[in-house]
Amino acid sequence: MAQQAAVPRADRRLRRARYATLVSLATSGWASLLLPAVGVLREPDPVRAALGAVGVLAFAAAQSAVLYAAATPWLAQRRRRRFQACLAVVAVLSVPVVGPVAAGDWPTWAWLGASLVGMAPLLVRPPAALAVAALAVAVAAGVAGWTGGSLGRHLAVTGGVGTGIAVVNWFQVWFWDLLVEARQGQAAQARLAATEERLRLAREVHDVLGHNLTVIALKAELAARLAPSDPARAGREAAEVQRLAAAALAEVRETVHGYRTVDLGEQLAAVAGVLRSCGVRCAVPSLPAGLPAATAGELAAVLREASTNVLRHSRAGWCRIEIVQEGGVARMTVTNDGATDRGPDGRSDGLRGLTDRLGAAGGRLRVHREGAVFTLEATVPVAS
Structure with a gap:
């Protein structure tokens, strides 16, 4: 049974x-x-x-x-x-x-x-x-x-x-x-959604690294062959290897942090779909017009962490997501019920990482709990 x-x-x-x-x-x-x-x-x-x-x-x-x-x-x-x-x-x-x-x-x-x-x-x-x-x-x-x-x-x-x-x-x-x-x-649906997201990220990292590492390997081999006969050209090839490695590292960082391909609208729809499949009522808000891509990328990272907290650290029946742009600041608020005593706090690894990330971009992260209702609010300056 x-x-x-x-x-x-x-x-x-x-x-x-x-x-x-x-x-x-x-x-x-x-x-x-x-x-x-x-x-x-x-x-x-x-x-x-x-x-x-x-x-x-x-x-x-x-x-x-x-x-x-x-x-x-x-x-x-x-x-x-x-x-x-x-x-x-x-x-x-x-x-x-x-x-x-x-x-x-x-x-x-x-x-x-x-x-x-x-x-x-x-x-x-x-x-x-x-x-x-x-x-x-x-x-x-x-x-x-x-x-x-x-x-x-x-x-x-x-x-x-x-x-x-x-x-x-x-x-x-x-x-x-x-x-x-x-x-x-x-x-099981929540675990499947998380697994699919990890696979998507793995594919992106593979795509980013695959080509660059192949070129780096070929350039390094060429520099090694040229070193005895043409040191000047070998040095140029080694410098090119260094440049390619730095570019590959930057692209991987962008991919991991969600800058490169994550669309905030698509992320909102995906998060709402996962929450609904887990029995959490959730409405998708409309995005402010003209929200810059860099700001949207920061909010997408906040959204991913907030939705993970809803699934892992609460028994929510509803979740409300709000995104507004006021002057030079974009604000995202994620509120849910069903917060448990073991829910996330300001010292948790995910929220601490978000706090550091938003701080580097001039933003701020605040969390608040009132009874069983947990609220996460992130503010990010609107990049030009």
């Missing part, structure tokens, strides 16, 4: 859905256990009533553990098996302990059997679940014959009511599995 895979415990939306699933499962489980308590209250023998109460409470505890495991993806598989084994043992022991309670007056154990039928789809695959349901119905029929109770009543409770509980429980866990799979798909 999808719930066997790990999901982020800090995901607030998924955590709320899990709580709702647990409440729904607990409601149906405890409702089916209140009716066995009716049988305990109707039992005239105090010793048998006490034993029956112990059996019902033990069954309720084992059932709660199993229902908790059904909606807890990060729970170790070994603990799941222990919970299930405990439930199986308690269910077997409940037959002689709870079966005679209110014999002939109330189908006490039949209600426990209905709970077993209702939980079967959460524990095992459909064929095994049918086998468990059939066994529970057979035991209910045996208890009816043993205690002199109504066979039809026992079968109706264990088989009929149990089937209804099974349908409700199965739907709840099925819906929970869909939510977990959707969250995992969003995380």
Whole structure:
């Protein structure tokens, strides 16, 4: 099942859905256990009533553990098996302990059997679940014959009511599995987008370096051959190698820092697409008219870092991006909700690098957090 895979415990939306699933499962489980308590209250023998109460409470505890495991993806598989084994043992022991309670007056154990039928789809695959349901119905029929109770009543409770509980429980866990799979798909999309961006950068670096390094290698080989016979020309070739190496280094730096090919409009559209694929509402702002390329390059770097922080350091439901140009200054503001206690601060490596970079260009970076809302604001002088 999808719930066997790990999901982020800090995901607030998924955590709320899990709580709702647990409440729904607990409601149906405890409702089916209140009716066995009716049988305990109707039992005239105090010793048998006490034993029956112990059996019902033990069954309720084992059932709660199993229902908790059904909606807890990060729970170790070994603990799941222990919970299930405990439930199986308690269910077997409940037959002689709870079966005679209110014999002939109330189908006490039949209600426990209905709970077993209702939980079967959460524990095992459909064929095994049918086998468990059939066994529970057979035991209910045996208890009816043993205690002199109504066979039809026992079968109706264990088989009929149990089937209804099974349908409700199965739907709840099925819906929970869909939510977990959707969250995992969003995380995979974010990782894929980051991988594609790294591949794009790698291709650009390869394109920049490939040609220049080939020329440098040929020039260096030529200079080495000319050194004994024509030192003057060899010196000129060596100087050319030096110039080419410096030019290649400058181009690599431009590529890495996003000056050469990054278009701020395309970057905005790409970031908005990644955020939306991760369930974050985001609108693409219109760019100020006449924004110089150098200024746009600085803002593109800020945008990349800000979007990375939204994905890595928050559980955002919305993100707002604003870009305005006022006089000789361009300002980008990125605001998102869902900031966690482990979110970025002014001393984080990414923000510190951005602060240094913008400072060198005469700009400034500021961050602010108010509750769960995180705001990053960058100002950059408009280059002529």
